[in-house]
Amino acid sequence: MNSKVKGVSYQKKDKSYFKSRELKRHAGVWSLWALGVGAVISGHFSGWNLGLASGGWGGMLIATIIIAIMYIGLTQSVAEMSPALPHTGGAYSFARASMGPWGGFFTGLVENMEFILTPAVIVFFISSYMSGIFDTGPDSLPYWWFGFYAFFTVLNIVGVELSFRLTVVITILALLCLVVFWISSIGNIDFMTNALNIKAGVDGKVELLPGGHGKFLPMGIVGALSAMPFAVWLFLAIEQLPLAAEESVDPKKDMPLGLTYGMITLIISAFMILWLNSSIPLGAYALSQSGEPLLDGFKYLYGTGIAKGLTLVAVIGLIASFHTIIFAFGRQIYSLSRAGYFPVLLSVTHSKRKTPYTALITGSIIGFVVLMITRFLAGAEQSEIFIGGALLNMAVFSAMLSYVLQSASFLLLRIKRPKLERPYVSPLGKTGAWVTIIIALVTIYFQLQDVSYRVAVFSAMAYLMIGLIYFGIHGRHQLILSPEEEFAMSKK
Numbered sequence: 001m002n003s004k005v006k007g008v009s010y011q012k013k014d015k016s017y018f019k020s021r022e023l024k025r026h027a028g029v030w031s032l033w034a035l036g037v038g039a040v041i042s043g044h045f046s047g048w049n050l051g052l053a054s055g056g057w058g059g060m061l062i063a064t065i066i067i068a069i070m071y072i073g074l075t076q077s078v079a080e081m082s083p084a085l086p087h088t089g090g091a092y093s094f095a096r097a098s099m100g101p102w103g104g105f106f107t108g109l110v111e112n113m114e115f116i117l118t119p120a121v122i123v124f125f126i127s128s129y130m131s132g133i134f135d136t137g138p139d140s141l142p143y144w145w146f147g148f149y150a151f152f153t154v155l156n157i158v159g160v161e162l163s164f165r166l167t168v169v170i171t172i173l174a175l176l177c178l179v180v181f182w183i184s185s186i187g188n189i190d191f192m193t194n195a196l197n198i199k200a201g202v203d204g205k206v207e208l209l210p211g212g213h214g215k216f217l218p219m220g221i222v223g224a225l226s227a228m229p230f231a232v233w234l235f236l237a238i239e240q241l242p243l244a245a246e247e248s249v250d251p252k253k254d255m256p257l258g259l260t261y262g263m264i265t266l267i268i269s270a271f272m273i274l275w276l277n278s279s280i281p282l283g284a285y286a287l288s289q290s291g292e293p294l295l296d297g298f299k300y301l302y303g304t305g306i307a308k309g310l311t312l313v314a315v316i317g318l319i320a321s322f323h324t325i326i327f328a329f330g331r332q333i334y335s336l337s338r339a340g341y342f343p344v345l346l347s348v349t350h351s352k353r354k355t356p357y358t359a360l361i362t363g364s365i366i367g368f369v370v371l372m373i374t375r376f377l378a379g380a381e382q383s384e385i386f387i388g389g390a391l392l393n394m395a396v397f398s399a400m401l402s403y404v405l406q407s408a409s410f411l412l413l414r415i416k417r418p419k420l421e422r423p424y425v426s427p428l429g430k431t432g433a434w435v436t437i438i439i440a441l442v443t444i445y446f447q448l449q450d451v452s453y454r455v456a457v458f459s460a461m462a463y464l465m466i467g468l469i470y471f472g473i474h475g476r477h478q479l480i481l482s483p484e485e486e487f488a489m490s491k492k
Contacts, residue, residue, distance in 0.1 A: 008101045009477040010485070011340065017480075021338050021347050023088065024160050024354035027248045031164040032258025035324050036238040037265050038171035042122055042321035043233030044178060044266075044273050045294045045314055047392075051230030052288035053206050055223030056198040057278050058216035063227035064234060064274060068267055070439035071235040073432035074403050075263050077410040079256035082242040083423040084413075086251040089335035089484040090242035091406050096339075097488040098412035099405075101476060104488070107405040108336045109467045113460060114398040115329040118237060120367040121391050122322045123148050129292075129315050133308050145371050149364040152323050156330055157350060157357045160247055167324055174317040175269070181294060182272050184301045189279035197283045208285045226450070228443045229396050234270040236399055237321070238262050239406070240328035243335070252423040326360065329367075333359035340480035341471070393456040397447060400440040407433040407440075 027035070051060045078094075087093045089104075091111045096104030127144030131137065136144075156163050193212035200218050201207040209218075217224060241259055245251045277293055278284040282300045287293045295314040299307060334356035337347035346359045374391065410433045413420065426432055447453050479485065 007476065008479050010479045010481055013480055018338075020351075021334075021349050021356075022354055023246045023349065023356070025247055025249050026160045027164055027244050027254070028250075029254045029257045029261070031168060032241055032244060032248060032254055033261045033265070034168040034171040035164070035244060035327065036241045036258060036262035038167050038174070038320040038324040039237035039240055039328065040235055040262075040266055040321065041171065041174045041178075041269075042318045043236060044269050045174075045317035046125070046290075046292055047233035048230055048270075048274070049277070049287045049290060049293040051227035052198065052278070052284050054219065054230065055225075055227040056206065056215070056218040057195040057274075057284045059219055059221075059224035060227045060231065060274060062217075062221075062224040063231040064270055066225075066439055067228055067231040067235060067443075068270065070403070070436050070443075071238065071266075072263060073428055073436035073439075074239060074407065075259045076426040076428045077407055077433045077436065078239055078242060079259045079424055080422055080426040081406075081410055081413065082245055082255045082259075083252040084420050085484075085487060086245040086248075086255070087335070087484045087487065088243055088246040088331050089339070089482075090240070090245070090332065091402055091409075092332075092336060092339075092341075093242075093484040093487075094409035094413070095405055096484050098409040098416060100488075101479065102471070103405070103409075104484075105336075105341050105471050105475065106464070106468065107402065107409070108332070108341060109464060110398050110402045110405065112329070112332055112336070113463060114395050114402060115237075115240065115325055115332055116363060116367055117370070117391050117395040117398070119322050119325045119329070120370050121395065122318050122325070123367070124371060125291075126315055126318045126322060129311050129318070133311050142372060142375070145368055148322065149368050152326050153360050153364045155323070156326055156360050157353060157355050159353050160355060163323075163327060163355075167320075167327070170316060170320040170323060174320040175265075177313050177316055178269055178273065178294075181297060181301075182276050185276040185280050185297070188281065188301065189276060190281070191275075191279045194281055194283040195275075195278040198285050198288065206285065206288060208283075212283070225442065226446050228439075229393070229447050229453075232396050232399065232443065235263075235266055236396070237325055237328070238266065239399075239403070240325070240332075243328050243331040247331075256424040326364065329363040330356050330360035333363055335482075335484065338480065339482035339485050340478045341475055344478075344480065390453075390456040390459070393447060393453040394460040397444060397457045397460045400444045400447075403440040404437050407436040 051063055081094045085093050092104050092108030095107035123145055127141050130144050131140055196214040197209045197212040198206045198218050199209040199214050248254050277297050282296055290296050295310055298310040334347045336342045337344055346362055348358050350357045411430055447457055
């Protein structure tokens with residue numbers, strides 16, 4: 001049965017279609033907490049520190065506060081929408097109910113780019129660490145990429161119970177690594193000497209200030225705003241939690257709690273790592289140039305003699321995020337496929353395990369192919385620079401755009417569906433959503449001010465345009481009345 005609604009065509013599927021696409025409920029509050037925190041935690045191990053080179057310690061502090069406010073607004077908006085629309089679609093589901101099929105597809109496409117690129121970047125750094133531990137050399141990196149993708153994809157396919165249990169375990173281990181670092185640092189900190197050892201050079205770039213005691217904002221307020229894209233890594237991907245809605249035991253109660261507890265955990269961790277990692281004698285300037293700030297901190301505290309063991313500690317945080325975002329892109333591809341926006345084969349679930357194995361395999365293959373193409377285009381020696389810059393910033397850009405769209409969905413749902421049952425109501429209301437939109441747009445603006453990142457942002461824009469052309473020509477005629485679509489079309 002086919003039908004047309006506002007420029008799109010729907011196919012009515014029988015029960016067997018959805019029977020072959022069932023998920024299994026398992027996740028409680030703490031599983032959701034671990035899923036959210038685990039997705040983000042690698043950003044507390046590395047990535048955030050590059051913001052020190054944009055604004056110094058004070059600038060990074062201000063950037064972190066602003067970005068934390070944005071994520072509080074976002075997660076509270078999502079915490080209201082997710083229990084009201086408890087479908088696996090997450091951001092796509094919210095946008096579909098508030099903006100129609102075009103808005104739903106575009107939002108889903110934006111989030112899909114974020115969740116495909118982020119684990120690709122993470123696995124690159126995991127493999128670089130492992131290559132260093134086992135002395136396998138740069139030529140071995142593709143084998144490491146393939147091995148990690150294969151292993152964690154299989155784990156996610158084997159079963160949702162195993163996936164969530166592993167998520168809880170590795171998230172707690174990653175947090176314990178951070179706690180050990182914080183406790184070890186307390187007796188070695190000298191904030192004024194080490195955290196404030198950055199000054200502005202004659203060329204506008206940061207320089208080392210021997211002896212510290214420098215300015216709180218060595219690069220001015222513009223430097224603080226320029227650090228915002230890097231502060232994003234302290235919170236990026238917690239918004240993936242609604243993708244587990246159909247696998248949550250009680251999404252109406254557990255989803256808001258999981259999001260709230262996750263944000264509290266991340267805010268505490270973010271400010272602890274910013275303060276303590278910068279305050280030990282390694283210093284903020286050295287951190288601003290480091291690819292492994294937490295590892296460098298451990299090396300200072302415990303000596304380089306146990307460097308390989310400490311490297312394994314650093315890998316735990318990366319693995320936690322890699323595993324949990326693989327879960328996320330599997331559900332995200334599944335939901336868009338079940339509704340016909342992506343090929344329907346990608347939403348088939350395992351007959352016994354009830355996991356979206358085709359979506360998980362496809363997402364992993366795409367991530368692996370992106371890495372291989374990047375390696376080929378940039379060259380083996382330059383691939384780290386390209387991945388650490390271009391792909392990372394494409395992920396940040398797509399995340400910011402996704403936040404604008406999700407917050408807009410929140411505002412539109414308040415207007416269009418005021419009587420919608422909302423088991424949880426955001427205490428920040430419309431103000432929280434508007435603040436999220438403004439901060440996300442400012443972050444995109446400052447991304448574009450860095451010439452080295454413009455190519456990445458424009459590449460992301462080009463990909464999204466191609467996606468919209470595909471939907472206009474073909475995709476909009478292939479839609480299916482999935483739970484997200486039926487809800488959006490209902491008048492209740």
